[in-house]
Amino acid sequence: MTVDTVDEELLKCVQNKNVVTDVSVLAPQNELTPKEGESSPVPVMVGEDEEELSPVDITLGVDEGEGSSYPVHPDLDVSRGAFGRAQMGDPMLINAREQVTVVSGVPQAPDAEKRFPHFAVNNDLFYRVSEIRGEIVEQLLVPQPYQRMVLDLAHNDALGGHLGAEKTEARITDRFYWPGIGAAVKRYCSSCPVCQLTAPAPHYRNPLVPLPIIEVPFERIAMDIVGPLEKSARGHRYILVVLDYATRYPEAVPLRNPTSKAIARELFFMFSRTGLPREILTDQGTPFMSRVMADVCKLFQIKQLRTSVYHPQTDGLVERFNKTLKMMLKRVVQRDGRDWDHLLPALLFAIREVPQASTGFSPFELVYGRRPRGLLDLVKETWESESSPHKSLIEHISQMRERISKVMPLVQEHLQKAQEAQKRVYNRSAKLRQFQVGDRVAVLIPTVESRFLAKWQGPYEVVEKVGEVNYRVHQPGKRKPYQIYHINLLKPWRDREVSAMVGVGIESDGVDAVHIAATLSKPQTQEVKEFLQRNKGMFSGLPGHASGIQNMIL
Structure with missing residues (x-):
């Protein structure tokens, strides 16, 4: 054996x-x-x-x-x-x-x-x-x-x-x-309970839910703060980043302090060039949640969209741009790093000039309807020794409108393909998870006190599903007792069994689950079945014992 x-x-x-x-x-x-x-x-x-x-x-x-x-x-x-x-x-x-x-x-x-x-x-x-x-x-x-x-x-x-x-x-x-x-x-x-609260964060991935494609330039913008950075010679330590969802056109403004008033002032300057957006997507940082920002959005009838807490992936577009911008700064700043704010305009031009993988066109071209004239164009013109033919203003506007009308459908097609490709790659390791109202969950909340402290907190209760991947969670005793979290920051809470552990769970749907030996005759089998039906309330699939006597079944 x-x-x-x-x-x-x-x-x-x-x-x-x-x-x-x-x-x-x-x-x-x-x-x-x-x-x-x-x-x-x-x-x-x-x-x-x-x-x-x-x-x-x-x-x-x-x-x-x-x-x-x-x-x-x-x-x-x-x-x-x-x-x-x-x-x-x-x-x-x-x-x-x-x-x-x-x-x-x-x-x-x-x-x-x-x-x-x-x-x-x-x-x-x-x-x-x-x-x-x-x-x-x-x-x-x-x-x-x-x-x-x-x-x-x-x-x-x-x-x-x-x-x-x-x-x-x-x-x-x-x-x-x-x-x-x-x-x-x-x-x-x-x-x-201890293990659930101190377990390392798993790589939860719910299937990707792309944001709707925006067709009109500067209708929806994303905004974020980069920093603190090395203090520049002019006293700047932060960068206000604004990115247009339709064209991927970036703006980056150096700031001394990321106060809500400073951000509102720079937004006024930008709106004077681009027009008023319909939506602004930000995280839940203090400057963006302030009364000043709320008043600005109310004044200009702008809808505020916010990412769920501790889940910046919702605003992945601006997060990727921030990463690119910081890498570029690292590669071009001087040794002391105090000239980075002087280099921002040049870096922005470099980003605006090149085609984006998601749109197929450069941000500059999508905003202004023409290719930017850069250093390479100067070199080419010098080598060719020919100047561009003169165009009248009317001809320029006419050609620009015609070009934009042809380009925008291609941009939408590129964006759609880029989203589908990103979704396909992301979802390879994604698994659909859902919670129901009333479910108990643990929440992954970053902590900076010590890497030995528990990062999972809970258990808390799900009280509402908000959208496809966000849930409102009740956190008693917190400053904000009701908070919205992305599903990737939640995991099911498993309550410890109250009763004694049973080695093998034996479930029974009633007397139908009782095995009757095949060696019994038909009359005997029928007699046993009738006995079981008459006394079915006495039978259970869980092991136990009689309270006062021991029965012997032969």
């Missing part, structure tokens, strides 16, 4: 609904006879007149709190006799005793002790004998009431180290075993 066969047989025994109470067939009588001074290992169901067992306090001197205090079951008797009785009475293990092949070191079948894993009885305790890392290990089989205690000791606090499921399982299986231990450890570790 192979390892897999034995495990499958054990699980099959566990999942079988038949009740076996005559334990005399499980081991030789002399192995089940209690020794002097010991309790009988025969299954004993506790009645009302049973002597109450005294609890054993195994507190380890740790802080009180969920997932970090002991005892888990203060009324649990951890004595050897009580443990042995629990082993014999556990319905998860009692059928499996039929698989015992070694009793007190004596094989009950040829070569039984050489096949791994196998089950053995030593000193009236039930073991699974397995080979782990080349060493023979006797794994004490743990009955259901004691499984939670083992899990707590193996995982929690400094002695457990809050290690992952794989290492926690390895720590336990060096000493203990029960059917379904792998699933039990995974459930336990995944529902550990």
Whole structure:
């Protein structure tokens, strides 16, 4: 019999609904006879007149709190006799005793002790004998009431180290075993409150939801602040970045301080050249959330769009531009870095002059309807020694309008293709996730105090779905008790099971799930079915025990 066969047989025994109470067939009588001074290992169901067992306090001197205090079951008797009785009475293990092949070191079948894993009885305790890392290990089989205690000791606090499921399982299986231990450890570790709040941020990726394509230049603009940077000779430390969504035309203005008044003043200057936008997309930075900005937008009837907190990817266009601009500054500034504000106009021209991958045209060309005359044009004109033919103003305007009318459909087509390509690449590793109102979640909130502090906070409750990928979350005790977060910053909160851990969850839809032996005759089978129907309220798929008596079903 192979390892897999034995495990499958054990699980099959566990999942079988038949009740076996005559334990005399499980081991030789002399192995089940209690020794002097010991309790009988025969299954004993506790009645009302049973002597109450005294609890054993195994507190380890740790802080009180969920997932970090002991005892888990203060009324649990951890004595050897009580443990042995629990082993014999556990319905998860009692059928499996039929698989015992070694009793007190004596094989009950040829070569039984050489096949791994196998089950053995030593000193009236039930073991699974397995080979782990080349060493023979006797794994004490743990009955259901004691499984939670083992899990707590193996995982929690400094002695457990809050290690992952794989290492926690390895720590336990060096000493203990029960059917379904792998699933039990995974459930336990995944529902550990401490681990959920301190786990590293996973790379959650919900499928990309592109923003609508804007056809009119400067109808929607994105705005952000870059800095603080090296203080320039003129006292500038920040850059106000404004980017047009339709043409990708950038503006970058150096600022001494990113106050709302300074930003509003620069916006007035820009609006005088481009006209008033309909929408402004920003993050939730303090200058953009100020009363001044709200008044400016109200005055000019501009709709304020904001990214969800801690998720700048919503405004990915301006974030990518910021990255490009900072890289360009790094490559062209002088050694002391104090001339960067003088270089901004030249860098902006360089960006505006070249075609963008998403539109297929340069931002300058889309705004002004012509190609910019740059240094390369001067070189070309010098080499060709010919000047451009003179055009009248009317001819220039006519040609510009004609060119724009031809270019804009191509721009929309390029933008559409660029969005589809970006979405296709992004969604390769994306997975659609959704939350429902009432779901409990943990929220990833950056912290700068210490890298050892928990970055996940919670659990909090989802109270509303806002759009396709944002959720409003209730955070009691916070300055802003209701906050909107992108789904990539949320993960499901797993509550720790209140009841004792069950090694293998056995679900039952009623008496229909009860297995009736095929050896019964038709009248006997019908009689059993009628009995089950009359008493279906007494049956459950979960293991337990009778409160006062022990029933024997033959």
